[in-house]
Amino acid sequence: MAEITLFLREYTKTRRDVGAIAPSSARLCRALTRYMIPSPGRSRAVLEVGPGTGAVTRYIADSLGQLDTLDLIEANPRFATLLQHTYADDPRLRIHTDLIQEHKLASYDTIVCGLPFANFDARTTEEIFDGLLGSLRPGGTLSLFGYMGGDTIRRALADQADRERTRTGLDVLRRILHRHTFRTETVLGNLPPARVHHLTPVNPPGHAERVHPCNCPKTSA
Numbered sequence: 001m002a003e004i005t006l007f008l009r010e011y012t013k014t015r016r017d018v019g020a021i022a023p024s025s026a027r028l029c030r031a032l033t034r035y036m037i038p039s040p041g042r043s044r045a046v047l048e049v050g051p052g053t054g055a056v057t058r059y060i061a062d063s064l065g066q067l068d069t070l071d072l073i074e075a076n077p078r079f080a081t082l083l084q085h086t087y088a089d090d091p092r093l094r095i096h097t098d099l100i101q102e103h104k105l106a107s108y109d110t111i112v113c114g115l116p117f118a119n120f121d122a123r124t125t126e127e128i129f130d131g132l133l134g135s136l137r138p139g140g141t142l143s144l145f146g147y148m149g150g151d152t153i154r155r156a157l158a159d160q161a162d163r164e165r166t167r168t169g170l171d172v173l174r175r176i177l178h179r180h181t182f183r184t185e186t187v188l189g190n191l192p193p194a195r196v197h198h199l200t201p202v203n204p205p206g207h208a209e210r211v212h213p214c215n216c217p218k219t220s221a
């Protein structure tokens, strides 16, 4: 209960950063951790971004093996302090109070991300995805979610400048999702209902070819 009160209090203070009125439901947590696949005999490195009060963290921590590690990166110092207390006795978890876009990332097998991307501008979104996708090991996955209908409500409430910022941010988000998502699932049992996207890095596009014809002299082959 204290967790929900803290979440709501932080939401009213920093609505745009927290980006949700309640912690994720059990169903959403299960969908977000679907690709936390066990790897017997090998340690796994997991990253959770924006853990908040730790709703998803519990699911990740439950499936960690003895040798696995979990880095948590949380911008809100009050949430980070709560997590530090909760996991003080578990050396597998490392909690960093930081903005993900300013944090030097290690490399990971699985990344679970709770960031409110719909609130970010285009540049921040690009920067964060470059960092996250770039830090995945081969075969690694990045799972994240967005609220259904969130864009429409946000656009309706925003002023002109904010609407433009939201529109360009969402365009970038859609492009990245289109390019990297291998599976999307709908979770109705959450407040509000959500879509979970599972992403994987794809190879960079081939080198662009020169568009303009070359003026070099013709050679006889």
Ligand SMILES: C[S@@+](CC[C@H](N)C(=O)[O-])C[C@H]1O[C@@H](n2cnc3c(N)ncnc32)[C@H](O)[C@@H]1O
Pocket (backbone or CB within 6 Å): 017, 018, 019, 020, 022, 023, 024, 049, 050, 051, 052, 053, 054, 055, 056, 073, 074, 075, 076, 079, 098, 099, 100, 101, 114, 115, 116
């Ligand atoms: C929508 S809440 C998700 C909380 C939790 N994962 C859950 O599902 O219940 C978003 C969280 O991301 C954090 N956050 C927002 N921007 C961040 C950033 N740039 N870097 C790290 N954390 C950030 C917020 O403080 C908040 O805890």
